[in-house]
Amino acid sequence: MTTYHHSSYTTINLLILLIILITTLKHTTSTLTKPFNKIYAFGDSYTDTGNTISTTGPSGFNYVSTLPYGMTFFHHPTNRYSDGRLVIDFVADHFSLPFLPPYKSAPNGGPNGVNFAVAGATAIEHRFFVKNNLSFDMTVESIGTELSWFNKMLEKQGCGVKCDALFDDALVWVGEIGANDYAYSVESSVTSKTVQTLAIARISAFLQAILKKGAKYVVVQGLPPTGCLTLAMLLAPSDDRDNIGCVKSQNTLTSTHNTLLQAEIQSLRNQFPTSTIVYADYYNAYRTVMENPSKYGFKEVFKVCCGSGGGEFNYDFFSACGATGSSVCSNPSQYVNWDGVHLTEGMYKVISELIIQGGYSSPSFQELIAKKLSH
Numbered sequence: 344m345t346t347y348h349h350s351s352y353t354t355i356n357l358l359i360l361l362i363i364l365i366t367t368l369k370h371t372t373s374t375l376t377k378p379f380n381k382i383y384a385f386g387d388s389y390t391d392t393g394n395t396i397s398t399t400g401p402s403g404f405n406y407v408s409t410l411p412y413g414m415t416f417f418h419h420p421t422n423r424y425s426d427g428r429l430v431i432d433f434v435a436d437h438f439s440l441p442f443l444p445p446y447k448s449a450p451n452g453g454p455n456g457v458n459f460a461v462a463g464a465t466a467i468e469h470r471f472f473v474k475n476n477l478s479f480d481m482t483v484e485s486i487g488t489e490l491s492w493f494n495k496m497l498e499k500q501g502c503g504v505k506c507d508a509l510f511d512d513a514l515v516w517v518g519e520i521g522a523n524d525y526a527y528s529v530e531s532s533v534t535s536k537t538v539q540t541l542a543i544a545r546i547s548a549f550l551q552a553i554l555k556k557g558a559k560y561v562v563v564q565g566l567p568p569t570g571c572l573t574l575a576m577l578l579a580p581s582d583d584r585d586n587i588g589c590v591k592s593q594n595t596l597t598s599t600h601n602t603l604l605q606a607e608i609q610s611l612r613n614q615f616p617t618s619t620i621v622y623a624d625y626y627n628a629y630r631t632v633m634e635n636p637s638k639y640g641f642k643e644v645f646k647v648c649c650g651s652g653g654g655e656f657n658y659d660f661f662s663a664c665g666a667t668g669s670s671v672c673s674n675p676s677q678y679v680n681w682d683g684v685h686l687t688e689g690m691y692k693v694i695s696e697l698i699i700q701g702g703y704s705s706p707s708f709q710e711l712i713a714k715k716l717s718h
Contacts, residue, residue, distance in 0.1 A: 377438055377440070379514040379715070380440075381454070381455045381456035382431075382434065383456050383493065384431050384457075384459065385493075385515075386520050387460060388400070388684075389424075389519050389567075389685070389686075390429060390430070390431050390518030391429075391458070392445050394445040394447050394461045394462070395407070395463070396408045400463060400482070401482055403663055403684075404424060404663060404684070406664060406665025407420065407462070409665055410665075412424070414426050414675075415427035424681075424682070424685040425685055425687060426688050427675075427687075427688030427691075428688050429691050430691045430698070431458065431460075433691065433692055433696075433699075438514070444457060445457075445458050446458060446496070450492075450499075452500055456513065461488070464484045464523065465521075465542075466485065466521045466541070466545040467545055468485045471541065472528075475532070477531055486520050486546065505556065510560075513560070514562065515560065515561045517562065517563045517564060519564050519566050521542040521566055525538055525569070525596060525597075539596075539599065539600055539603065542600070546604065550607075550608075551611065551614075554611065559617070559718075560711060561620045562623050564625050565605070565622065568587075569593050569594070570585070570594035570597065571587070571679075573656050573683045573684070574658065574683045576590060576645050577656055577658055587630060588644075597626065601624075604622075608622050619714050621705065621711050623698045623704045624698070628694050631697065631703075632697075636679065639693045640676060642678070643680075646680070647678070647681065647682055648672040648682075648687060649675075649682050650662075650664055651669040651670065656683075658683045660683070664681070664682035676688070676689035678690075
């Protein structure tokens, strides 16, 4: 009888110990894989997860709300400008978070963050383009608009001027912004230098605003080599090429923009030493793929998966992806370009992996996470 009681007592103790160990391990694992509880994202169509639809998005891409957009992963359109997931989706997945809802469907905010990115958005405010007669059929939202939405959401959550507590477990992701500014001003009286100066200033002002609000962990994505996009290849003269076969003049402009952006980021690091600001090198991650596409599973680097016209690019601006007469490839994962301007899920996945784990961010994501877990 005594032995029975002793055995039961020992068994109960072991069970309690086991439960404590499992709970501790579960908490430790959760902490290691989920350093952030929420993400706030900003940017343009490369980051937009549904703030625009077919009738409100950029001209030339009027079928984002219908298949074949969304065909690969979701198997239905989600108003993402791709066949599937974007970089921001892979970022959320990496941190064990659900996909971010677009602000227009969650204006009060969500438990795991919100996406404020808008397809066609610019760094410079809309009135600049109106003033210079460059506002034909374009998105009116800018990064300033997205900031105003963000501030409205914060106010609804009871946050005023400073929001330290709200940002404690939040990652702020600033996707590419500025590419549309250059695109809208092509062949106009406004010089690319003017656009560059204003765009960098607006991005810097945006970053200062969120840092002053209390943002502690911020990732700023540079522009991709826009000269490698199918539309740029189609429009540029054939002798304007760089060593990876892309439009040299366009990539030079983008590269200069990124250099200036990095200088601004360094200045902000000095101004806000308690915040960690990561530069995500989209440009060189993309270039790495272009230098050896087969290594990453790509067979077509310029020809679009979804388009019309056949030939070298299979792209016709007036009969773009989703339009009558367009067709879609059977193997999007082997294509870099989806619809002439936007990329395939396959390319976004590779880019996200290179940025998060492949050394194309500064400081690295490992350093970012270590910094977060040390606080």
